[in-house]
Amino acid sequence: MSEFDLLRLDGVTRRFAGHAALADLNLDIRRHEFIALLGPSGCGKSTALNCLAGLLPLSGGSIWLDERRLDTLPPERRGFGMVFQNYALFPHLSVRRNIAFGLQMRRLPREEIRRRTDEAIRLVRLDEHAAKLPGQLSGGQQQRVAIARAVVVSPSLVLMDEPLSNLDAKLRLEMRTEIRRLHQRLGLTTVYVTHDQEEALSLADRLVVLRDGRVQQIGTPEELHTRPANPHVADFMGFRNLLRARARAEHVAGDQVRIRIEDQTFSGTAMSPVNPGDDIIAAARPEDLTPAEDGLRCVVEVVEYQGREMAVEARTGGGLLLHLRTTARLAPEDPIGLTFKNLLIYKAT
CATH class of the missing domain: 2.40.50.140 (Nucleic acid-binding proteins)
Incomplete structure (x- = not known):
């Protein structure tokens, strides 16, 4: 994993047809932090994540990893891992081959690919399912494959876009614990999008609450839970x-x-x-x-x-x-x- 001290979003803005889906987002993310972007549908949280990933170009502002500017780089050169809402697994590849895919694209030595893939499979506890196809797995198991595929390449940052929204209530609770465990064990830096305030409170070190593309409050779970900055945050925080x-x-x-x-x-x-x-x-x-x-x-x-x-x-x-x-x-x-x-x-x- 390429280490960094600070990921900085400086006035990040994204407009669609003249409308600001994300306006002037300023955010410093420290190494090993777990940041949750929280808000209702259409608030700009997924737009912010896609700008970070390089899937959307900025309409204004800049993104910096320490002193290196990132927003001018294509997605594949940013070194980030991403976990999508729909898992985005290759249906014709086994669990092992899905996880190894990113390593193969980097043309790593065969022995290193095997070793790192084995470690990732053990990490997400899918040893018994390594030869199965995604269609033979439960939703929770598919999500574990998606997470393993994201972290196996040792990314500087892991981006997660509502990764638990397709799971039932019991699996969501289990996977919440699993995501936090992996974040702590691997020393990841994570940016996590969700509309679920309970999920955000349980996972994140800091929360960023968005409304209509603008930041309403940034703070720890305790700060947002006990002292919402305005009625909109209060309403969203229960x-x-x-x-x-x-x-x-x-x-x-x-x-x-x-x-x-x-x-x-x-x-x-x-x-x-x-x-x-x-x-x-x-x-x-x-x-x-x-x-x-x-x-x-x-x-x-x-x-x-x-x-x-x-x-x-x-x-x-x-x-x-x-x-x-x-x-x-x-x-x-x-x-x-x-x-x-x-x-x-x-x-x-």
């Missing part, structure tokens, strides 16, 4: 309750804000400067709503059993729909009072 209110003058003190929701007053923490009288958005996770006799009066509408907890939708007398998770045994049409354990307050824009 704050399903986004409530509009107006900050009252006597209720703003530093970063502590008191807001009124219907007939109840609640406290929250301002995540951006809030002035008296500002229109605001209050964000809360479902798990941060708790039943309380003197809380906001609601009527339960929907209850979903989810093992230890219930996912509940309840509506206030004023028509506000709230989402909560609770161990309380509730049923549709039950009256309930709700309060908030943790409210984040943002100035509405």
Whole structure:
């Protein structure tokens, strides 16, 4: 693997027919880091990955590997490995030959190809399946072949484009662990595209949240989970309750804000400067709503059993729909009072 200290994306922009699918992306990626590009469909995350890979030319900006400029190089000269959403395996080649293909293209000695292919097969635990064709493998096994093919060439960077989206829930969990294990064991540098915030939180050292082609926040999983930079990030990171209110003058003190929701007053923490009288958005996770006799009066509408907890939708007398998770045994049409354990307050824009 060719070592580097820093991969730098400097103002990377990609336009399609005058529309900026990716606008002014600035990002430093350190060696051995696991970076997740996260956001809804159409946010620019796959565009960013394809620009990195060289599959899309830049409309603006540049990409640097230490002091070497990369965006002027074709994909095959960048030295990156890539794992695609659809695996992109050769159906007529065995597992072994699929994995060895990149090494053969580099015209390495036959003995080195055999040794490195054997190591990669053992690494992804496919020893018993090495002679099989991709069509004879499960989805999870095919994904392991794709990963082995990407890492066997000792790339400076591994790019993964939603590699788990075609797997069922159980396999996704297993492969998440496998990808993290390989990243740590091989000392890889990885850029990983996903729309699944739980997947990103569990895998990445840092997350880059994108919306409409622009960066909304870059930070560690803990930073994004606990302190989303704006309501868009909060919404994507699981704050399903986004409530509009107006900050009252006597209720703003530093970063502590008191807001009124219907007939109840609640406290929250301002995540951006809030002035008296500002229109605001209050964000809360479902798990941060708790039943309380003197809380906001609601009527339960929907209850979903989810093992230890219930996912509940309840509506206030004023028509506000709230989402909560609770161990309380509730049923549709039950009256309930709700309060908030943790409210984040943002100035509405």
